[in-house]
Amino acid sequence: MYDRGLLLLRLGIGLTLFAHGAQKLFGWFGGRGLAATGSGFEAMGFHPGRQSALAAGLGEAGGGLLIAAGLATPFGASAAAATMTVAASTHVPNGFFNSNRGLEFPMTLAVAATSLALSGPGSLSLDRLLGWDDQPTGRKPLLLITAGIGAAAVIRRRRRQLKALDTKAQTEPGNTSAD
Numbered sequence: 547m548y549d550r551g552l553l554l555l556r557l558g559i560g561l562t563l564f565a566h567g568a569q570k571l572f573g574w575f576g577g578r579g580l581a582a583t584g585s586g587f588e589a590m591g592f593h594p595g596r597q598s599a600l601a602a603g604l605g606e607a608g609g610g611l612l613i614a615a616g617l618a619t620p621f622g623a624s625a626a627a628a629t630m631t632v633a634a635s636t637h638v639p640n641g642f643f644n645s646n647r648g649l650e651f652p653m654t655l656a657v658a659a660t661s662l663a664l665s666g667p668g669s670l671s672l673d674r675l676l677g678w679d680d681q682p683t684g685r686k687p688l689l690l691i692t693a694g695i696g697a698a699a700v701i702r703r704r705r706r707q708l709k710a711l712d713t714k715a716q717t718e719p720g721n722t723s724a725d
Contacts, residue, residue, distance in 0.1 A: 552668030560614025567607025605629030616671020623663035
């Protein structure tokens, strides 16, 4: 039953991540596609926007497919966890609940992906079929730590960019916000 539970979790989380990534990359499932998503990312402080949208789309779609298949699971799940951690950080100002565009949904995907990176895919996976699931356990936390450092760097860079844009807007001639 344990392995069936992991399979169900992998399929649900992995395919959800894939769908969200495909929205960004290809405009599938009602998404905006890479160009429009890149413009949106630029407006949110991710520079350059198109490359940031590409990275997010690949982290979601690619990580999601790897999770669903149970293939290179620690790698795919770590990439997805990092991507969703960055996504969750953009929702913090809206509070917790998804009904207010809060961090509830991306945080849940990040936690689920992190859990799968640590637990592994279970026996009903391509990793098991290929013999990749018996790798040294020290690699899983190392992948997550590396992904976490990458996510923290992206979040920090975005915050610096937003601060710079805010400072620039306050010092531009004709700005009456300081009056």
